Amino acid sequence: MRLVRWLILVLFLAVLAWRWPLFHLLPLQAVRQQKMAALFDPGQFAAKFWKDRLLPSLPAAAPAGSLIQAIQTDPAAARKKFGRSVGLGADYFYFLSGTGKVVSATADQVSIACLPPYTNADLAIAIGPVFGDALRDGSGLLSINDYPNSQDFNAISAALDHLSETQVLPEVKSQARVGLTVRLAGCAEVDDESTDLRPLNLVPILFEAAPTP
């Protein structure tokens, strides 16, 4: 009889422990994600991302000349072929790389032509503070789905903008002069096609003098 009582007690406790467990097993990935979120340093992340992923991905960017040609011919087709959208919105991004010729250079803006006869301002680089998500969202290398807290994802955007402003814009300012041929790369956001396509407003990733095309 005592054995039966013990068996019932053990069964009772087993059922309780099964139905209301004292601890939970968590997937390692979830634990790692939580730890990463706690330790996240957007500046450090952006610097590593820039060097290890963004710059090596430039060969995969849309060729600047082909993109400008496509926009001039048929903006909708250009968007379909080269553009990248995020979420449900109408805004989209271009990630481009190539060569061009500086057609104007002022204290506020440098304009670049990417197609012969190299007279039209196809791209514009604003000299000054860099804002927005073009660098984060334009390349398609980063996804919001990898970040449990969107504040971290947004902090990456600000950190990437800061890198462009502090590392690339000084090169643009110091080197740009009318007639100079340059190798460049960057991202552009198209919010309003009536104003943002001609020229494309480029947030630069790379800007350096190059042999004449």
Add this chain to the structure above:
Amino acid sequence: MKNIHLFACPAVLALVLAFLPLAGFSQSPAPNRIAIVVSTLNNPWFVVLADTAKQRATELGYDATVFDSQNDTAKESANFDNIIAAHYQAILFNPTDASGSVANALKAKRAGIPVFCIDREINSTNAATSQLLSDSYAGCVKLGRYFVKTVGRQGDYVELLGLVGDNNTWNRSKGFHSVVDRFPGLKMVAQQSADFDRAKGLEVMESMLQAHPDIKAVFCGNDAMAMGAYQALLTAGRENQVKVFGFDGADDVVRLIAAGKIEATGMQFPKLMARQAAEFADEYIKGRHDFPAKIPVPVELVTHENVSQFGDYGKK
């Protein structure tokens, strides 16, 4: 024998309770029911969000019920308990707190009920089936640029923050400051939470105006607070000296922008998000289970120049 009964009764009861779900007594969902849990119905913007979600769910053939969490995670938790007990098939969820609401989404997930977040985020990529989120940061970058353009590069301003536990509050504030803080002549002389609430916005703005009578502008984390701030400025006779900036795209603020009373807002498209969430729930119930964890929904700037394109919580 008596002793055996003492042990046996709770044991049998526990066994029965434990195996009831496996026997199918509590897990068969009631047909065609979707729950809509909204952070608060004390704000017209969220009423539009809830009503649109309910309307779309009804169009898709579901019996939809709206639950008001009254900006209280405890009430939200009770709502989830009721929804789980009533075996709803899906939850369209506008959370009250980015971290505090994760447990509720997980509770529903454990009960086999998919959760689709609308507008507000929870800090998890594995609790909700999908999250449709306004891109508040990018929207406030646009708003910050317009702020500098209209207010100028010099002057004092104040900021009304939303609920401090909500990610939207900080994404909006950080997006705005990512631009405005680059202009050292623009000085924020006060920053205080008014909980996304119109009455609190009025109250906080009144005290800010007493402490800082010379401000040139106020940036509000949502349109309800912008309406409260504008009311305070009207009462103080300062509505022509202080520029008001909101965020949401609420109809009353869009009308005031058209009338030249408020400078700008960010249109968040609540109807688009609510309809899409209801459609996702329907697709899930019909068998689709591969949803992106988060889907950003861009925000558009509404100003005096383009206000004619906007109305009815979206673009005309």
